[in-house]
Amino acid sequence: MTKSAAPIFITGVGAVTSAGTNLENFWNNAVSETSGLNELGLGTISDSALNTLIGRVPEAKNLCKPALIARVAIDDAMKEAGWSSLNKDDGLIIATTVGQIPLWEDDMLQYLQQKITTQQFGKSILHQPLGSLAEVISTSLDFHGKSFIVSSACSAATQAIGLASHWIRQGKVKRCLVGGTEVLSRLTIEGFRSLQLLSSDFSKPFDQSRQGINLSEGAAFFCLEANPERATAKISGSGFSTDAYHMASPHPEGRGSYQAMHAALQMAGITPAEVTWIHAHGTGSRANDQSEGAAIAQLFGKSAGPNDSSTPWASSSKWIHGHALAASGAIESALCIQAIRKKTILRTAGLVTPDPLISIRHPAKNIQTEIRHIVKNTLGFGGNNASLVFSALNSEGAR
Amino acid sequence: MKLHILAAGISRGQDLSRFQRDPDFRKATLNMMMGYAALEPVIKKFPKLDTAAFVLGSSSGELQTTHSFLSSLANQGVARPLLFQNSLYNATLGFLALKLGATGPTVSVSNRHFTGESCLETASILIDSGIPLCIAVAVETRVAAIETGLLQNYPGEMTLDEGAVAVLLTDEKNARALGAETLAVVESIEYHKQGGEPVSGPYYDSNAIERMLEAIINSGDGEIPKELKLSKPDGSFSRIRLSRAE
Amino acid sequence: MHENQLVKQVIDVVIDAVNLHHVDRNTIGAATSLGDTGLCLDSVDVLEVVVAVEQKFGVKVADAEVGKVHFRTIGSIAQFIQANTHANTTANL
Numbered sequence: 001m002t003k004s005a006a007p008i009f010i011t012g013v014g015a016v017t018s019a020g021t022n023l024e025n026f027w028n029n030a031v032s033e034t035s036g037l038n039e040l041g042l043g044t045i046s047d048s049a050l051n052t053l054i055g056r057v058p059e060a061k062n063l064c065k066p067a068l069i070a071r072v073a074i075d076d077a078m079k080e081a082g083w084s085s086l087n088k089d090d091g092l093i094i095a096t097t098v099g100q101i102p103l104w105e106d107d108m109l110q111y112l113q114q115k116i117t118t119q120q121f122g123k124s125i126l127h128q129p130l131g132s133l134a135e136v137i138s139t140s141l142d143f144h145g146k147s148f149i150v151s152s153a154c155s156a157a158t159q160a161i162g163l164a165s166h167w168i169r170q171g172k173v174k175r176c177l178v179g180g181t182e183v184l185s186r187l188t189i190e191g192f193r194s195l196q197l198l199s200s201d202f203s204k205p206f207d208q209s210r211q212g213i214n215l216s217e218g219a220a221f222f223c224l225e226a227n228p229e230r231a232t233a234k235i236s237g238s239g240f241s242t243d244a245y246h247m248a249s250p251h252p253e254g255r256g257s258y259q260a261m262h263a264a265l266q267m268a269g270i271t272p273a274e275v276t277w278i279h280a281h282g283t284g285s286r287a288n289d290q291s292e293g294a295a296i297a298q299l300f301g302k303s304a305g306p307n308d309s310s311t312p313w314a315s316s317s318k319w320i321h322g323h324a325l326a327a328s329g330a331i332e333s334a335l336c337i338q339a340i341r342k343k344t345i346l347r348t349a350g351l352v353t354p355d356p357l358i359s360i361r362h363p364a365k366n367i368q369t370e371i372r373h374i375v376k377n378t379l380g381f382g383g384n385n386a387s388l389v390f391s392a393l394n395s396e397g398a399r
Numbered sequence: 400m401k402l403h404i405l406a407a408g409i410s411r412g413q414d415l416s417r418f419q420r421d422p423d424f425r426k427a428t429l430n431m432m433m434g435y436a437a438l439e440p441v442i443k444k445f446p447k448l449d450t451a452a453f454v455l456g457s458s459s460g461e462l463q464t465t466h467s468f469l470s471s472l473a474n475q476g477v478a479r480p481l482l483f484q485n486s487l488y489n490a491t492l493g494f495l496a497l498k499l500g501a502t503g504p505t506v507s508v509s510n511r512h513f514t515g516e517s518c519l520e521t522a523s524i525l526i527d528s529g530i531p532l533c534i535a536v537a538v539e540t541r542v543a544a545i546e547t548g549l550l551q552n553y554p555g556e557m558t559l560d561e562g563a564v565a566v567l568l569t570d571e572k573n574a575r576a577l578g579a580e581t582l583a584v585v586e587s588i589e590y591h592k593q594g595g596e597p598v599s600g601p602y603y604d605s606n607a608i609e610r611m612l613e614a615i616i617n618s619g620d621g622e623i624p625k626e627l628k629l630s631k632p633d634g635s636f637s638r639i640r641l642s643r644a645e
Numbered sequence: 646m647h648e649n650q651l652v653k654q655v656i657d658v659v660i661d662a663v664n665l666h667h668v669d670r671n672t673i674g675a676a677t678s679l680g681d682t683g684l685c686l687d688s689v690d691v692l693e694v695v696v697a698v699e700q701k702f703g704v705k706v707a708d709a710e711v712g713k714v715h716f717r718t719i720g721s722i723a724q725f726i727q728a729n730t731h732a733n734t735t736a737n738l
Contacts, residue, residue: 005528097487097488097489105469108466108469109469109472109473111545111548112466112469112470112473112474113473113474118547118548119548119551120548121545121548122545122547122548122549122550122551122552123548123551123552125545125548125549126549126552128459128462129458129459129460129509129511129604130458130460130488130509130511131458131509131510131511131512131513131514131604132511134510134511135511144592146520146590147510148508148509148510148513148517148520148521149508149509149510149517150506150507150508151460151487151488151489151507151508151509152489152492152505152506152507153487153488153489153507156489156507159504159506163506163521163524163525166524166525166527166528167524169528170524170527170528172400172520172523172524186469186472187465187468187469187483187486190472190478190483191468191478191480191483191484191486192483193478194478194479194480194483194692194696195480195483195484195689195692196692196709240452240503240504240505240506241502241503241504242453242496242501242502242503242504242505243502244449244496244497244499244500244501244502245497246497246687247484247485247490247493247494247497247689248484248688248689249687249688256502259502380489381484381487381489381490381493382487382489382490382492382493382496382505382507383493383496383497384489384492384493384505420667421667422667422668425663425664425665425667426663426664426690475700477696477700478696479693479696480689480692480693480696481663481689481690481692481693484689
């Protein structure tokens with residue numbers, strides 16, 4: 001996707017995360033480095049938090065957790081955008097890896113141990129298709145337009161946001177509600193543990209002693225439209241690529257991530273020098289951070305250290321909120337939009353001793369500064385990379 | 400929309416035993432094998448697809464592998480890493496992308512009964528954003544262990560089916576530039592929540608692309624049906640409009 | 646267990662764990678590497694072998710470092726099992 005394209009405007013943002021169940025609290029906790037991870041290294045949204053969320057959006061009370069947190073984030077975003085409802089010519093794209101898993105996983109485990117009947121299990125497995133989440137959320141919003149799920153693992157939400165912006169540009173939908181939602185499950189926790197990717201300590205992105213990732217849950221949604229009237233930021237570009245290297249490990253030199261970032265910058269019509277901040281995927285896994293760091297260094301130049309202003313700042317926020325898989329791109333994009341609004345770059349919380357093999361410019365502390373353009377990265381299973389360029393409203397490309 | 404179909408392939412799951420003897424497929428799931436089998440005619444016609452975009456749609460994804468992973472967990476207390484890696488919805492696309500050496504955009508989508516349609520819709524977004532070629536694959540496989548329970552939710556005359564289909568898509572400008580023959584053009588897709596006919600016989604959620612190809616193939620050199628009404632088990636339906644290339 | 650017998654059982658477990666049924670079993674021995682110069686297993690395959698060996702032989706691989714050291718060849722796996730199980734214990738196949 002290398003054609004230069006018209007920006008699409010972000011008029012509403014909502015987030016419900018383990019580090020804050022609304023955008024303002026989430027941002028404040030990110031700034032104050034108050035992590036939402038628990039003693040097991042997981043980022044959860046508690047039952048009591050869920051009850052509070054139901055109090056905010058009572059019509060969501062019968063939804064299961066992933067739909068509920070999505071619905072609350074959507075409500076916040078739509079209120080900010082001034083969207084009283086979705087119209088038939090709007091679109092809805094939702095990123096998720098496991099969808100409505102709370103409605104069927106326990107039953108599957110019970111069924112596998114012959115503890116419940118075929119008939120009982122047959123009812124719950126109906127909720128397994130990811131599309132059932134889109135149906136439930138559409139019904140909850142009384143939405144009758146086009147919707148679909150993006151399930152590209154950790155890059156799903158960034159892809160969804162990129163696709164949504166194209167969808168509007170191409171005139172196929174008038175506006176688009178887009179985001180991601182993810183909850184923890186036995187499948188993902190035991191699965192990532194079996195791959196030796198989990199850390200029981202809080203993750204330390206880009207640190208030389210980093211040991212792995214922290215899984216978490218959360219949701220974030222955005223109202224996107226071509227009308228800039230209520231916008232607070234814009235999406236200037238997006239880029240997707242694939243490593244063609246390995247199912248579960250990124251290319252060691254970040255070949256694909258480089259391509260995705262490069263394509264996003266081209267679409268935005270900006271040079272690497274115009275990027276203020278790279279909000280990295282930065283999971284805290286040895287492979288991801290090495291790979292992503294190599295890609296950033298190749299595209300933006302190897303940083304000689306914090307004082308090297310020839311390269312943009314680069315950091316990860318996953319120590320604050322964990323890795324919410326498909327929703328991570330959305331949750332972290334919400335932080336990017338807040339960063340533009342609050343003129344603040346976040347440092348990598350949890351980073352103590354930067355890995356000398358990763359040559360990116362780490363902020364030593366949060367930085368108050370005008371932000372022109374932010375590159376948001378994700379690198380996913382399947383070698384799937386996606387990058388977005390978020391820009392301040394008054395920022396244009398040099399070209 | 401106007402998606403030009405340049406090549407297509409369908410797999411019903413027959414003759415997959417050849418993959419079981421192939422070391423490149425030693426970790427492949429049934430979804431992956433069927434997806435690749437559907438792609439083979441497309442690759443034969445267009446061998447160089449590494450820079451094409453690739454969209455894969457599946458309603459229940461790698462459900463069989465998920466079932467196997469959770470079974471090992473429930474009954475032996477063992478979480479098997481290979482099974483987990485293959486259980487993610489994106490795993491099918493990841494495998495097929497690796498086989499093709501794909502470096503372009505690769506997107507996994509899902510939309511229950513409209514999964515096939517959403518696959519085409521996403522391909523349209525990618526092509527109209529400037530990617531000349533897009534592969535779209537839809538795949539669904541039956542899971543014997545849960546089928547009896549699942550079937551109770553559907554009308555009595557319906558049976559659960561499986562299949563994989565692959566199409567290579569482009570727009571008119573690129574079709575002309577390639578000098579490639581267009582099998583048919585997808586003009587538009589509409590979605591309707593009510594008004595579908597009752598579904599009977601074999602059905603799988605992402606079968607819209609296969610049904611579309613059947614209509615095109617059955618028309619031979621004659622008139623392609625201008626409109627296909629694809630009814631879904633819950634009473635919804637899609638309307639896909641087709642034409643011959645000019 | 647006699648080491649040759651154990652090596653044969655490890656080979657069986659590895660073949661089953663990562664689906665190497667296409668490989669001629671006679672070409673696999675104690676010296677066969679799991680990596681590039683032998684069976685060409687990737688990192689996830691090796692994790693799968695670790696899990697299968699733990700389950701079949703009742704041993705525990707404490708962490709990734711232990712795995713890296715001992716899961717290099719068929720023979721090194723057999724030695725690890727030998728060192729971590731009682732001499733009279735039969736593998737639970």
